[in-house]
Amino acid sequence: xxxxxxxxxxxxxxxxxxxxxxxxxxxxxxxxxxxxxxxxxxxxxxxxxxxxxxxxxxxxxxxxxxxxxxxxxxxxxxxxxxxxxxxxxxxxxxxxxxxxxxxxxxxxxxxxxxxxxxxxxxxxxxxxxxxxxxxxxxxxxxxxxxxxxxxxxxxxxxxxxxxxxxxxxxxxxxxxx
Numbered sequence: 001x002x003x004x005x006x007x008x009x010x011x012x013x014x015x016x017x018x019x020x021x022x023x024x025x026x027x028x029x030x031x032x033x034x035x036x037x038x039x040x041x042x043x044x045x046x047x048x049x050x051x052x053x054x055x056x057x058x059x060x061x062x063x064x065x066x067x068x069x070x071x072x073x074x075x076x077x078x079x080x081x082x083x084x085x086x087x088x089x090x091x092x093x094x095x096x097x098x099x100x101x102x103x104x105x106x107x108x109x110x111x112x113x114x115x116x117x118x119x120x121x122x123x124x125x126x127x128x129x130x131x132x133x134x135x136x137x138x139x140x141x142x143x144x145x146x147x148x149x150x151x152x153x154x155x156x157x158x159x160x161x162x163x164x165x166x167x168x169x170x171x172x173x174x175x176x177x
Contacts (some may be wrong), residue, residue, distance in 0.1 A: 012080060015096070015103045022110035023073040028065035029117045032058065036124040045130050 035058050042051045076095070080087045085094045092111065096104045 011098065012103055015099045015107055018068045018072075018075060018079070018095075019073055019103075019107045019110045020105065021068070022114050023067040025065070026110065026114045026117050028061065028113070031061050031063055033117060033121045033124060035061065036121060036128055037115055040124065040128050041129060043128065043135055046135075048071050 035054055039051065039054050039058075041047075042054060076087065076092065080090060081093050083095060087094075092107075096107055099107065
C-alpha cells in the first residue's frame, strides 16, 4: 500500500492519497447527512412512502461510507506504522510533520471538513432518533385512545353488516408514521 522508501521518509504522494481518502469519506458522509435531513422532514410530514425510500437509500449508501472510513483508517495506520508512530496516542499531525506546508494545509482542510460533517451527521441522527421516539409515543397513545373508544362502544363503529358507520371514533385507519 505504501511505496518502498527509506524508513521515516514520507512521500508527498502519501499525503495526496490521504487527502483524497479524507475527501471521499467526507463526500459519503455528506450524502448520508442529506438523507438524514430528508428523514427528519419525512417524519414530520408522516410521509411513510418517502421514509421507506429514504431508508433504502440509507442502506445503499451506508456501506460505501463505512468502506471509505475503513480505507482511510487502514491507510493512516499503515503510514503511522511505517513512520514508527502509534496512533493513539499519536495523532495525524505526527504523520504530517514532514509534509510541505501547502500539502499539510490541504490534508488538514480535508480532515476538518470530515470532522465537521461527522459532527453534523451525528447531531442530525440524534435529532431524528428523538423525533422517531416522539412519533412512536404519539402513535402508541393514539392507538390506546382508539382501542379504548372502540372497546367502550363497538356497536357505534360498525353497522350490522360490518361496514363502517359515521358514528363514533371508529372510521378508517390510514397508513401513517
